[in-house]
Amino acid sequence: AQKVTQAQTEISVVEKEDVTLDCVYETRDTTYYLFWYKQPPSGELVFLIRRNSFDEQNEISGRYSWNFQKSTSSFNFTITASQVVDSAVYFCALSDHNRDDKIIFGKGTRLHILP
Amino acid sequence: DSGVTQTPKHLITATGQRVTLRCSPRSGDLSVYWYQQSLDQGLQFLIQYYNGEERAKGNILERFSAQQFPDLHSELNLSSLELGDSALYFCASSPGDRGFTEAFFGQGTRLTVV
Numbered sequence: 001a002q003k004v005t006q007a008q009t010e011i012s013v014v015e016k017e018d019v020t021l022d023c024v025y026e027t028r029d030t031t032y033y034l035f036w037y038k039q040p041p042s043g044e045l046v047f048l049i050r051r052n053s054f055d056e057q058n059e060i061s062g063r064y065s066w067n068f069q070k071s072t073s074s075f076n077f078t079i080t081a082s083q084v085v086d087s088a089v090y091f092c093a094l095s096d097h098n099r100d101d102k103i104i105f106g107k108g109t110r111l112h113i114l115p
Numbered sequence: 116d117s118g119v120t121q122t123p124k125h126l127i128t129a130t131g132q133r134v135t136l137r138c139s140p141r142s143g144d145l146s147v148y149w150y151q152q153s154l155d156q157g158l159q160f161l162i163q164y165y166n167g168e169e170r171a172k173g174n175i176l177e178r179f180s181a182q183q184f185p186d187l188h189s190e191l192n193l194s195s196l197e198l199g200d201s202a203l204y205f206c207a208s209s210p211g212d213r214g215f216t217e218a219f220f221g222q223g224t225r226l227t228v229v
Contacts, residue, residue, distance in 0.1 A: 037220075043203060045220040047117070091158065102148065102171055103207075105158040 002027045004094050006106035014114050021077045021109045023092030034075045035093040087113045121221035133194040136224045140208030147189040153202040196228045
């Protein structure tokens with residue numbers, strides 16, 4: 001069965017600190033996609049990144065970076081030099097390429113960046 | 116702007132009523148997905164349509180139904196509404212029917228049942 005676990009329910013850090021959001025997933029399939037979404041207080045879901053299961057290269061986009069490790073079934077997200085605008089709920093998600101075409105979301109991690 | 120349009124943005128209605136939520140997918144996308152986000156349940160997949168046909172079903176109640184029209188827009192119908200149906204309902208679209216490769220969501224419809 002597919003499952004996404006975000007063990008950190010809520011995290012608070014002081015502005016400019018680095019913070020890592022953990023994501024562990026379960027799937028029996030060899031082809032799958034992993035995602036991160038941001039949900040700011042306004043409520044919309046903002047797409048951040050998509051990773052396919054064959055690409056284990058880490059990715060950096062500005063202050064954001066992602067560490068994909070198949071060996072530990074993890075897809076962690078790090079924000080460097082956090083800013084107050086990074087305060088949001090962050091969701092990790094998994095989509096199976098061969099099964100029934102839906103994204104399974106983790107429960108989300110609420111991130112508070114304190115000024 | 117994700118290119119996925121949902122209307123209305125907010126909806127307040129009474130228990131027992133019926134409402135229709137509308138979604139226009141991104142240009143060229145054939146698949147439409149509906150999700151429900153409530154405080155205690157997180158983001159739950161409801162249903163997927165591909166080019167007018169139902170493709171996958173999730174935790175969708177029998178009181179809820181959906182359809183996708185020939186112009187590819189989709190509607191989610193919620194009937195006999197209960198207080199517990201209050202939630203944020205998201206629509207998403209993607210180009211194809213195998214795997215959620217392009218994953219963009221609309222801004223959501225916030226439904227409040229009173």
